[in-house]
Amino acid sequence: MYKYSLLLGAAVCFGLSACAETTPVSTVSAIEMAGADTSVESRAARILAAMTVEEKVGQVIQADIASITPEEVGQYNLGSVLNGGNSAPGGGKVADPQAWVDLADAFWTASTDTTDGGLGIPAIWGTDAVHGHNNLQTATIFPHNSALGAANDPDLMREIGDVTAREIRATGIDWTFAPTLAVALDDRWGRAYESYSENPAIVASFAGPLVEGLQGLQGEDDFMIGENVMATAKHFIGDGGTQLGIDKGDTVGDLKTILDIHGAGYGPAIAAGVQSVMSSFSSVNGEKMHGSRQFLNDILRGEMGFDGFVVGDWNGHAEVPGCTATDCPEALMAGIDMYMAPDSWRGLYESLLDQVGSGEVPMARLDEAVTRILEVKIRSGLLAAGLPSERAATDVSLLGSADHRDVARRAVRQSLVLLKHENDVLPLQPGTNVLISGSGADSMEQQTGGWTLNWQGTGNANEEFLTGETIASGLTDAIEAIGGTATLSEDGTFDTAPDVAIVVFGEQPYAEYKGDVSDLVYEFEGGENLALLRSLQTQGIPVVAVFLTGRPLFMNAHINASDAFVVGWLPGSEGGGVADVLVADSAGEMRHDFTGRLSFSWPDNGVGEPINAADDPGVLFPFGYGLAYGDDGELSGLTEDPGVAATGQSFNGAILSRGDTAAGFQVYVGDSSNLNTPINGLAGESLGGAVTVAGVDYRAQEDARRIAWSGNGEGAFRLASGRSVDLSAFEDQILRLTWRIDQPPEGEVTLGMSCGEGCQGAVDISEALNTAPLNEWTETDVPVSCLVDAGLALENVQNALAITTASAAQISLHDVRFAQGDGSASCP
Template identity: 50%
Template sequence: MKRISHLTGTIAGMACSMALAAFLTPTTLLATPTGSAPESAANVHPEQWPRIAWPKVVTDADEAKIAALLQQMDAACKVGQVIQGDIASLTPEDVARYNLGSVLNGGNSGPYGNDLAPPRDWLKLADAFYTASVRGRPGCPGIPAIWGTDAVHGHSNIIGATLFPHNVGLGAMRDPDLIEKIGAATAAEIRVTGQEWTFAPTVTVPQDYRWGRAYEGYSSDPALVASYVGRMVRGLQGPPTTDRVLAGPHVIASTKHFIADGGTTDGHDQGDAEIDETTLRLVHGAPYLPAIENGVATVMTSFSSWNGVKIAGNKGLVTDVLKDRLGFGGFVVTDWNAHGQIAGCTNASCPQALLAGVDMYMAPDSWKPLYQSLLKQVQNGTVPMDRLDDAVARILRVKARLGMFEMGAPSTRPLAGQWNLLGSPEHRAIAREAVRKSLVLLKNTGVLPLKQGARLLVAGDGADDVARQSGGWTITWQGTGLTRDQFPGATTLWEGLKSAAEASGGSAELAADGRFKQKPDAAVVVFGETPYAEFQGDIRSLQLRSDLTGPLATMKALKAQGIPVVAVMLTGRPLFVNPELNAADAFVVAWLPGSEGEGVADVLYAKDGADFTGRLPTAWPRTARHGDDPLFAYGYGLAMAQGATPWTALPEDPGVAAEAVPGVYLQRGQAQTGWSLVLTDPYAAPHVVGPVPAATPGGRIAITAIDKDVQEGARRIVVGKGPEPVTIALEAASPRDLSRETNGDVLLLVTMKLDARPGAPVTVAARCGNGPCGAPVALPELAALPIGEWTTLAVPLKCLLPAGSASNAVSSPLVLATRGPLSFGLASVTLGTKGDIVAGCKASAK
């Protein structure tokens, strides 16, 4: 069993502290079923889990109305209620026609096809969906649809909204009162644009910080996480009463991801938590107790598995434990197409999820075929009507609790259209306080606090970048591809430090590379991770990628000139940074602070007596190997009031190989480790590209080096005309699993420069094993690229890896084919979410 630590932590302010205390006792820990035959590791024992009292949140009159509605609803109407589609894949007319119960906006979805849409468009579309949903028809009374959004650190899809620190930073501040204020501020901003439901809070308890979602968890300590959950739920929803949620400044919440998403082997996102039930209950189940006692309206199941069984298909956990034992009275929703990962299911058909206890399918782009299959399964008895009725009744109860049946269109509700609430001074002040309280000081040999009236240099590649300091789930899914003008009212770390320096009578200079114009009295170097979300943030070892370590040289260069250095790290997780800790005179972990960068300056300059109060929410690693003894224990953190603290130089060997850049197959014209660029002429042997210049036998395909960014930073490929197509392919040394990326709408990004218009059509395909994954896709977009300009052409993986393909065994994600002639420059092939031009999914003509 994995080691369980910090179980005796105080759970201050929790209404269910007595229940949780009993839950964490040694008696519970050691409880085992008696007289039982050997069982599979995925069997669950509900009697070992605690009972929680679900609060009364709907009235008897509400229950009578729900019963009456069910009597009026035919099977098609009921099926529609249990399905949620993404706004990028449906219209208000679809919601009306299919009686859909909910819509969502995924991380890269926005109103009218624009994920950067202004707030007014979000409210306008919310009205359109509402109006369509209440239209009704014979056999289906008008039932308002609810709109869910990932407001995970503020209303983070909206330009101009307040962005709070991500949860890992909030865990460092140890302040449940402030958590509730953050929840309330977030709810108010969501109401401005008309949504009713946030997919938050994330209540995971990460046990392996190689996981790409670890920063969404408050802490590795279940007691700390549990101490926050009830307060965040109250901040978002208000107290659990029969009052209508929408009558006040609130929305409904969703605790996620049930259960043990933070306990998967090797921190693999959507992986398998190979743990015993005691650990499942004691560590990963603990946060659900205060959530349920505070009436959380929805629970989202995890993509992941417990001992080989997908959670969304595990009736023992979803129905027997969550609903029947823990008493959860809201409704259960899946994650993005997660039902398709259940054994025997596809995205288009999965009665198993509903039978396991799921009440609503999150079927972003699969909603229509899922609706059709589920209706047939209800009609033929595969899904019993009483299970469908229970799911629909749970959804209707939440809608009644919200006040959806009487509150009218979103634009008519309280706070709607009050644009001044987005990023309001009051909300930004809460976020700034959270930034101050989240900072953790790991080292200070005396340079902090920064001296009043001094000259300050601010350096590092993260110093002047709101997107970088805000992390993933910021406007876009990955938090990438953003510009400064998309963060009105926000403050970068540089801007905050400059303002503080000048307010103290000093001055500040920004130089990312540390090359100053006037020698400073001290330097702040900002470095760390770049934004990521979900599986794109999974890493193999606890260290920065090699392309992110450049600021270390800046620190060393400044120190060599006698300049004291304060290192400020932007990160979603603790990482091996011994070289940076050794190089700096002070080291501050800022986590992912969000939009209010001046909160960092407040503490560095000790504004109004501010000092470091943050404490590590999990242990800090001594090496880059997961599981090694920590360098700093959970709860560690210095204060400036302690004065200078001694420092002993740390060993700088991470203990493992350098971390590769994930999702990069070809960079600067060269195939990366584990990949080969292969040129194939059907009349000659394939040529694996090595040194250039080179050509295939016979010379039909030639490759040379050209410059891009650096000398020979790309390759030019020239294809001669011929009777049969040639191929240019990236081949993997071993098959790659791209199933998560395909489901996540990730793109294959090809950065290229067209030298002339192609003389024949060009297609793109992928190989799975020795055969094609799907039909070749026509690329008319390539022929239309601007001549002589570097452009990133994006091909959706879903085009290359269609449903039913072996997307878990991709041997070549890129196979370009043409009869030629064709001449182009090739700089990189990567996975990502933003391209200059996105290819369609039209199959090529035979």
Template identity: 45%
Template sequence: MTQPERMACTPEDVKEFHIGSVLSGGGSCPGDNSPSDWVDMNDAYWQASMDADDEHLAIPLLYGVDAIHGNGNVRGATVFPHNIGLGAARDPDLIERIARATAREILATGVDWTFAPTLAVARNIHWGRSYESFSEDAGIVGSYAASFVNGMQGDLGDEGVIACAKHWVGDGGTTHGIDQGETTVTLAELHATHIAPYRPAIDAGVLTVMASFNSWNGDKCHGHRQLVTELLKEELGFKGFVISDWDGIDYLSKNYYDAIGMSVNAGIDMFMVSVDWQQFIRHLRTHVEKGSVPLSRIDDAVRRILKVKMAFGLFDKPRPAKRHWSNDTRFGGLEQRQIAREAVRKSLVLLKNEDAALPIKRDARILVAGKNAHNRGHQCGGFTIAWQGVEDNESIEGGCSIWEGIRTFADNAVLCEEPLAEGVNPAEYDVAIVVVGERPYAEGMGDVRPGENLIVEAGSQIRGEMKVLEPYGRTLEHAVSHPEDLAIISSIAKKGIPVVTVLLSGRPLPVAPELAASNAFIAAWLPGSEGEGVSDMLFGNFEFQGRLSFAWPKDAASVNDPSCEPRFPLGYGLQIFDGVE
């Protein structure tokens, strides 16, 4: 029932304490972070779990990772677009192929389990995890759930890994979009919006579900028996096991012993306890000895965990080093990257195209500028190599930046790295492609909070503790949070060069001045490692098909105000060849 983080648990610990699972937190990797390093590590843990003697049964260990947009933890992996972009593609078949390709790159590292898909329905784009949500519309999210599970798990044979639907439940509905905050909705609304996407995932046989940090009507999900046991397991008929989020039970109570009892009795089966896992085991034993946690609850949790391992065929699989896909030379290979490039093409949404600025002719004299033009780390966003992502090119091996993609199509393209392109001669260029946007972020560090009073308000609604991280910024207005982007767009536009702006972001952002200064404007979301997919669209190799899966706000004040019309509605997206929506 215990899942420590790898840095706090050795193979010897796995045997001594009968550990059922180990995970890698964001950025936690073995050796040089190559697939072979991962296989060797997992092989050592597996052997320890299978070393039987008079006091130890041979029960194979599960290893879990956050491979949420490709196996982006590992050097050289194919990094797919984040979910917000995939939601714009409206293509469940593509989702299944992405999940299958991701599963193979997970299997190449000897890993069994990924904490995906995220089935959050993000209702407030201030939330730092908005990009993990396919859409603000539960129907769009639900349309992808079964496809993702089927692609990831397959027939539970050698081609699949265990999927994990998360976060149960209501994580996308918190007040003010505060990560791990309070979701105040009726049970009917919880069903209609936040529970609905889980139904197809459960029907597709998803084997695990992760509990959510948020609270529902004041009570933390990690300690909520109604949500975990009565609703998920009994009413919806989920037969797999429920895992806690990273140290998620810690916030149920200031008293850790009490928090353990609350969470186990609520129905959590496996516990992601990053460091203090030995204390967790001691406290849970005491609960059982005192009768505050019935032995039947322990039996139920262990039975569910063993059933998942058996359903996955883990008892029959060879050690990780001997598995079919381990150390596969096609890791990060062309087949997966072609799928990722297709995903980029289908996810881009064209918001503006005045004077037929797009498509760009390949023989045009092109100025390429903006801080995100040549930055693979910014393209990939959070949960890539490190928890908060990276901000360079070298960390993302394979694929290409948007600039590198443009260069393969256009011989007359020039990269300008001057912040304001002051030295540019407008007579030398026909068009400028300016790539701007947000920096990488993940979870609460991506929140946008206008004031800390919002944290006080949320905390007063929750029975339990809150984990508060420094937010990404104080406003969604991009010109305020990133004035350098408007500055470079405006500087080039004032020179008389037509500007095609490409925005990389984890959410729709108020960009009125940037839009006004641009002849064409593309929402590219967080496209991942395959920058050529953006170039495909700039040069008209394919028609735009992306449609907004989130309404695009006019300004920061109108976000989540139902009385205000959005700048672009849900479903909006232009095409370049016929000019219609």
């Protein structure tokens, strides 16, 4: 039984929707403003009292625009929608700015419709505008956070927040999932570029100004209203401290240290009035953050004083042990107020409605979450904002405006870090003949990186960017303006020898998890970029290297092959900012000095062990390092040994031998809590406990691995390479496993290899496991061709073995290798 009273008369309602069918309901605006007490809390309480259970459940769920229609938002009374990194209006990668406004209108109209007797509470739209309104082709794209940390200018951050908010509002959207306040301590993490610094002080100094730039100032009439949007502090907490930099991994340590480091930005953000906090995918000391009442409630609210609402990350609730994407009361009970359920929203709605009805989820907790969401919507002016297209701040012509781009260009030049400068090669002088080379010189895709036009930032052609300019374009304009000549040649070839060459190169775009690496070697000996630098150097041409990267990487050989080495980071759409610093004025004087300083320590090897202090082993350039034009930039020859063996460099076909992985490969286990938990040593377990690994004896002490699946959800055992390896030479061979079946499975078990997202080949080996002799060591051969026929591309293998099952099972594995078969093996 559910009881609620309406402003226009009290009613007691039996069943979940009786009142909505029989009692007249006023609009939400009339209800919230009808009482004498006009405080936010009282207004929210009046709305809550008039809501049906269905409306309450809907308010705590957020769906992705690619998986829901405006009509469904209205039907289910959902509280929010988002556009994921690959979701644009119309279902394509990108859409015209007006299409964003039109869809915002459609969601507003559907969510505020009261013809079904509901209250018509507006849905709020959230977007990942993490370095500008980065899904829009005409938007101003700012440098990624690791670059901004090098600029170390809190006032600049406030300006960036202000510009980003104006461009978000220009398309009718209300809310951004920014800023990211991670303190990245391990540069192997694929989201390291989302962190401003390894130093908590820089992150803390940026948090308040950026939130104020996005939201406006608390107490002012335009706080979150007009050209301001709601901000999100994310990802709470510890996302930058996971072991080995594994995305969605585990941060281990004592509570005080974790709060001092990884919580540094949250206090200032909360003090600035941030209205939403996003929970991290990661765990702290083995506890998933989406299921941690200690952190989400006791610490975030009780100790830090946060008074907004907590939103989950993309189906992050599904990774709480015992949960699925469509069934997770544990997350709500822990402190998640709004589930981010992009494609799982319908099933989650139904299960949560049942759980409230049964009492499994207390009404008091649901009311608490809904109240927090309502209070934020009231503070933000959303309830009275009106149709997005009719708001004063909605104006798509503001996207990429000249004054907005000026701020971004300034951010580029302030973030550039000079690590080496010899022979006075910079700034480029009037009349100089310059060769502009490298894969990144004329690539908007490379300079903007991940989270640009799509999630991973890949596949973006220059012509898809309708605002901004490439680094090559900016350099050419500046060089020619002072009487020089500029020739663009990506591969470095030329007809007339140049006076100097600028080589722009770096990382290809990536985002979370795809960007995770096992070492920090940019490229090994023989890499094409290193070859280009050395070729120019050998020809006696002075070389300026501009390195595009989201994080510090081992670059010693490249630095040795350059006269000047500039860290360009991921500068965004305004490539001309690079030329502002590298090219002199007509009198031969610098136009802007190098003011960027490293906000991350730079490594002297490629191993990837965290380096976060000047005296840590393996530091080449410490935090805070960076040259100005007047500094001595001489640098003696650096060691070129990365300390890491290239995957496949001496690969003889043995992936696992006597229980140990071959060089370049590592054991990983995974389950719904974390797909990529590394096993260091012989023993370990997946974060959710679905898979455990331990050493076991075969012919010698612990020369095999015992892999046990609990049967509590799907789990995987993998032998993975830190970078792709070409195994095409083994296509005509068999994959031979020397193993012992200790407990046969009851369900399906697959064996496979993978070559990236959506690229894999797998076969069902359940029958082979069930017919093999129990508790006896045996050999099983699987033709590699079976995996190729199932979709594997051997030229780009990342997981050289993956055994996956949801069934309870136990296998001891001694050896896995490619071998010549005798033709008798067939596909399982």
